[in-house]
Amino acid sequence: MSLDDSYTTPDGRTIGGVLMEMKNITLRFGGVTAIEDISFDIREGEIRAIIGPNGAGKSSMLNVINGFYHPQDGEIWYKGERRQAMKPHAIARQGIARTFQNIALFNGMSTLDNIMTGRLTHMKSNMILQAIWKGPAEREETVNREKVEEVIDFLEIQSIRKTPVGRLPYGLQKRVELARALAAEPSLLLLDEPMAGMNVEEKEDMSRFILDVNDEFGTTIALIEHDMGVVMDISDRVVVMDYGKKIGDGTPAEVRANQEVIDAYLGVSHD
Amino acid sequence: MWYREAGDFKKTYSEDSQTFPIRLDRIGYFVILLVAVLVVPFFITSYAANAVLVPFLIYAIAVLGLNILTGYCGQVSLGTGGFMAVGAYASYKLMTSFPDLNIFFVVILAGFVTAAVGMMFGLPSLRIKGFYLAVATLAAQFFLVWLFNKVPWFYNYSASGQINAPERTLLGYIITGPNTSPSAKYLFCLAFVILLAWIARNLTRGTLGRSWMAIRDMDIAAEIIGVNPLKAKLSAFGVSSFFIGIAGALYFTVYLGAVEVGEAFGITQSFLVLFMVIIGGLGSILGSFAGAAFLVLMPVLLKNVLVGGMGWPTDIAAHFEFIIVGGLIITFLILEPHGLAQLWRIIKEKMRLWPFPH
Ligand SMILES: Nc1ncnc2c1ncn2[C@@H]1O[C@H](COP(=O)(O)OP(=O)(O)OP(=O)(O)O)[C@@H](O)[C@H]1O
Ligand SMILES: [Mg+2]
Numbered sequence: 028m029s030l031d032d033s034y035t036t037p038d039g040r041t042i043g044g045v046l047m048e049m050k051n052i053t054l055r056f057g058g059v060t061a062i063e064d065i066s067f068d069i070r071e072g073e074i075r076a077i078i079g080p081n082g083a084g085k086s087s088m089l090n091v092i093n094g095f096y097h098p099q100d101g102e103i104w105y106k107g108e109r110r111q112a113m114k115p116h117a118i119a120r121q122g123i124a125r126t127f128q129n130i131a132l133f134n135g136m137s138t139l140d141n142i143m144t145g146r147l148t149h150m151k152s153n154m155i156l157q158a159i160w161k162g163p164a165e166r167e168e169t170v171n172r173e174k175v176e177e178v179i180d181f182l183e184i185q186s187i188r189k190t191p192v193g194r195l196p197y198g199l200q201k202r203v204e205l206a207r208a209l210a211a212e213p214s215l216l217l218l219d220e221p222m223a224g225m226n227v228e229e230k231e232d233m234s235r236f237i238l239d240v241n242d243e244f245g246t247t248i249a250l251i252e253h254d255m256g257v258v259m260d261i262s263d264r265v266v267v268m269d270y271g272k273k274i275g276d277g278t279p280a281e282v283r284a285n286q287e288v289i290d291a292y293l294g295v296s297h298d
Numbered sequence: 299m300w301y302r303e304a305g306d307f308k309k310t311y312s313e314d315s316q317t318f319p320i321r322l323d324r325i326g327y328f329v330i331l332l333v334a335v336l337v338v339p340f341f342i343t344s345y346a347a348n349a350v351l352v353p354f355l356i357y358a359i360a361v362l363g364l365n366i367l368t369g370y371c372g373q374v375s376l377g378t379g380g381f382m383a384v385g386a387y388a389s390y391k392l393m394t395s396f397p398d399l400n401i402f403f404v405v406i407l408a409g410f411v412t413a414a415v416g417m418m419f420g421l422p423s424l425r426i427k428g429f430y431l432a433v434a435t436l437a438a439q440f441f442l443v444w445l446f447n448k449v450p451w452f453y454n455y456s457a458s459g460q461i462n463a464p465e466r467t468l469l470g471y472i473i474t475g476p477n478t479s480p481s482a483k484y485l486f487c488l489a490f491v492i493l494l495a496w497i498a499r500n501l502t503r504g505t506l507g508r509s510w511m512a513i514r515d516m517d518i519a520a521e522i523i524g525v526n527p528l529k530a531k532l533s534a535f536g537v538s539s540f541f542i543g544i545a546g547a548l549y550f551t552v553y554l555g556a557v558e559v560g561e562a563f564g565i566t567q568s569f570l571v572l573f574m575v576i577i578g579g580l581g582s583i584l585g586s587f588a589g590a591a592f593l594v595l596m597p598v599l600l601k602n603v604l605v606g607g608m609g610w611p612t613d614i615a616a617h618f619e620f621i622i623v624g625g626l627i628i629t630f631l632i633l634e635p636h637g638l639a640q641l642w643r644i645i646k647e648k649m650r651l652w653p654f655p656h
Contacts, residue, residue, distance in 0.1 A: 093522055119524035131519035133512050135581065144512050148524040150505045154533065160500035168504060207523070 033071075036263060043071030045104075046215060046247050047092070052101035054087055061087040062098065063271040069215065074241050075249045076258045079268035080291065085251045086128055088268070089217045092249070093125055094118040106214075120148050124208040125217035128251075130200050134193040138203050141192055142178060145210030146171040178209050181243075182236060198229040202236070209240060216240070218250035222257060230254065234261055259283065267291070334488060339481040347480030348553075349598055355487040356548045357590040361574045362498045362583065363541025368572070369580035370502055371534035372514025373423050377416075377435035379567035380442030381539050383559050384412040385546025387452050390461045393474075393551070394454055401466040401473050405490065405547045412543020413536045415442075420535025424528055439568055446559040460558050463551040474551045483552050490548065494541055499583050501537060510534050511581070542571075573623070577630050579639030588638040593623065 033043045047069040054062040061084045069075045077085045090096040094115040103110045133141050150171055152164045179185055182202055187195060192203055208216055222230045234257055240246050252258050259279040267275035267288045275288040282288055367373050388408040392399060419438040423431050446452045453461050465475030471482045501507055509530045512520035521527055550557045578589020597619050604615040634640055
């Protein structure tokens with residue numbers, strides 16, 4: 028498999044060229060090296076999993092990608108260009124959205140308003156237009172509301188539209204968070220343990236949504252997940268991290284056969 | 299059963315996001331507006347205007363302003379009194395430097411001047427949060443009062459150090475100065491209240507309002523979604539100070555007419571407006587009005603009952619008022635942090651189900 032040209036997966040999806048490339052990333056917090064000289068790429072249209080034991084540096088990697096942490100070393104290439112150090116909000120405007128390991132919804136707002144904030148990068152009307160409301164601002168609101176309603180239908184959360192998110196059960200909160208990220212129509216969607224703490228049925232729903240997002244919108248997805256069954260089922264390629272180092276990278280089958288990966292997971296309670 | 303949403307279907311998204319989604323609310327709102335504009339001015343007495351209505355309207359503007367900053371954007375400010383002073387002194391300097399400038403524009407420009415000053419003092423909010431920001435705004439409060447006391451240019455070198463509002467007219471009616479009629483004062487303030495409440499509502503329901511609330515609820519997630527914290531916080535400080543500056547300008551030009559800065563715009567003013575926000579409800583437009591009405595009306599009522607009705611001495615009644623206000627604030631903070639606005643929502647929810655609660 029060459030990395031330069033696109034190919035078609037067994038289930039008929041097209042995986043394109045490299046969308047994001049991390050080159051020799053090193054991230055330190057004082058004495059702790061959270062990420063040590065890691066390189067990997069994410070290709071257009073693929074579902075790329077990042078796995079590893081607790082504290083391996085997976086979340087830190089996502090934080091580097093969306094600009095929340097700045098690596099001491101290494102280069103980040105996105106859409107064929109080397110990315111300079113940027114603020115997270117500027118990176119969001121480049122089409123990178125994410126969900127968080129610990130749900131980070133806006134608790135004082137309804138489901139609908141939470142998802143509408145996801146459209147922020149698409150809404151342009153200035154303060155004067157918004158203060159007047161009638162006219163451009165209202166039209167823009169309606170157009171974006173239609174997009175949001177599509178996402179709401181897609182994730183089947185119509186009935187909780189007006190509910191304050193704080194009142195929702197855990198599984199639904201995770202889904203609203205996904206909706207908020209999807210509303211941005213991202214080129215790259217980062218999911219940090221989207222299924223953590225869910226029961227089997229909820230995990231199945233979430234897996235299906237992730238596959239559907241990838242399939243229907245062609246969204247590139249990078250996800251962190253502890254449930255190996257899920258990872259092996261839905262991802263095209265897997266990066267394995269342990270203590271800040273990359274110890275494996277390849278298709279699920281390749282990774283599963285990798286001795287170093289087996290050793291890292293030996294005695295760790297993930298199957 | 300007559301107060302409900304059933305049968306009140308929304309056919310478009312813009313209908314769904316209108317200010318009063320329930321028909322009865324809409325009717326109630328227009329009735330209040332009509333009475334306020336067309337009926338009250340004919341019956342208003344000097345006492346009603348000066349003791350109740352004009353201060354209520356002016357405080358409502360200040361509370362809306364602080365609510366945008368604190369209730370919607372989550373940035374605590376104890377500088378309200380100082381920013382009202384900026385509005386007052388800006389209007390004074392404008393009136394005396396440009397005697398021909400229309401009083402309406404004087405007030406609006408005073409709002410813009412205050413917005414600029416507010417944004418400047420909002421800069422620390424990019425670095426500090428919560429308690430420390432409160433202290434920084436407190437410093438702004440004391441600095442501004444000190445400045446207006448210390449620099450004679452601000453009060454045009456008058457011997458008393460006071461500022462006095464000269465007489466100005468609008469459409470032939472006297473708006474400021476000792477000869478203003480109660481209805482002119484009332485209507486002038488009412489016009490600003492209607493305009494600014496409308497703006498506040500529009501700003502808080504759209505993109506800007508959602509970025510403010512996102513910063514308030516979870517600033518890290520907000521930034522990763524694309525909210526620029528600098529823009530969100532500074533715009534909140536700017537809009538908030540614009541409102542508060544207008545309130546300060548009206549407080550001086552229309553309401554008091556003469557002002558000594560420490561007395562009119564001291565730290566007690568900052569706390570009073572903050573209490574109005576808390577009692578009315580953080581992050582609520584309706585609550586802003588409720589909070590202002592409550593703390594303007596209550597002292598008047600208490601005074602009438604205690605001094606007028608029961609013959610208490612004025613000073614004891616005044617102390618009693620402090621106790622009641624303090625007690626109420628503590629009660630609200632503990633029992634209903636979302637204030638009167640939330641109580642109103644709960645009552646409405648009950649009414650919607652009445653008489654069958656299940
Ligand atoms: N802001 C921070 N300051 C200091 N150390 C940090 C910070 N963020 C992460 N770390 C450290 O970096 C290492 C990797 O953490 P990270 O959260 O990336 O792990 P993870 O692979 O996501 O683990 P988990 O599976 O538990 O979520 C840990 O040792 C952690 O303590
Ligand atoms: Mg993690």
